[in-house]
Amino acid sequence: MSTEQPGLRERKKRQTYQAVSDAAISMFLERGFDKVSVAEVAAAAEISKPTLFRYFPAKEDLVLHRFADHEDEPARVVSGRPAGTTPLDALRRHHLDGLERRDPVTGLCDVPAVLDFHRLLYGTPSLVARLYGYQSRSEVALARALDPATPVAARLAAGQIVAVLRILAEENWRRIDAGESAGQVYDDAVAAAGTAFAQLADGLGGPAPR
Structure with missing residues (x-):
């Protein structure tokens, strides 16, 4: 049985959201939103593409996460x-x-x-x-x-x-x-x-x- 507290899981989830979003925005600012693929963002964040989509249903959400x-x-x-x-x-x-x-x-x-x-x-x-x-x-x-x-x-x-x-x-x-x-x-x-x-x-x- 896991002894991890829900609060800790939630903090880790938020940290992952932030790290992936920051990596994506940095790439978008450098090269343009339409010139960066979701696969490239996933690779930069060292996660799989399916995992990325579990956090961000659409590519645009990688940027708009900051408004959440x-x-x-x-x-x-x-x-x-x-x-x-x-x-x-x-x-x-x-x-x-x-x-x-x-x-x-x-x-x-x-x-x-x-x-x-x-x-x-x-x-x-x-x-x-x-x-x-x-x-x-x-x-x-x-x-x-x-x-x-x-x-x-x-x-x-x-x-x-x-x-x-x-x-x-x-x-x-x-x-x-x-x-x-x-x-x-x-x-x-x-x-x-x-x-x-x-x-x-x-x-x-x-x-x-x-």
């Missing part, structure tokens, strides 16, 4: 918000905190490695298409956190929120990719977030978060 931990982030923010805080206010505060921390998910990050990753992502149509699948699952999780009793209304609200977060991040990244620093974009990013969440509050029928 963020897939249910909006739902976690809403579920864990303090008493008396509206979902939109909790999400707005979380986004502003991410901007201040230069969280890559907000697009406001000018670290060269992050910029290279975003160029790979947004410059590869199949990766962008696969990313929408992650965002769809994010909407479903957020809808459950918002109001599981009214699934259609909650899904509509979640779709608007996830779209706003995506657009804000893409606009920040676009400006930084064009040559501006994160510091130069920061004030505008904060203002854009304020406008976006105010519009969300108006559209969803609630008070604008302050």
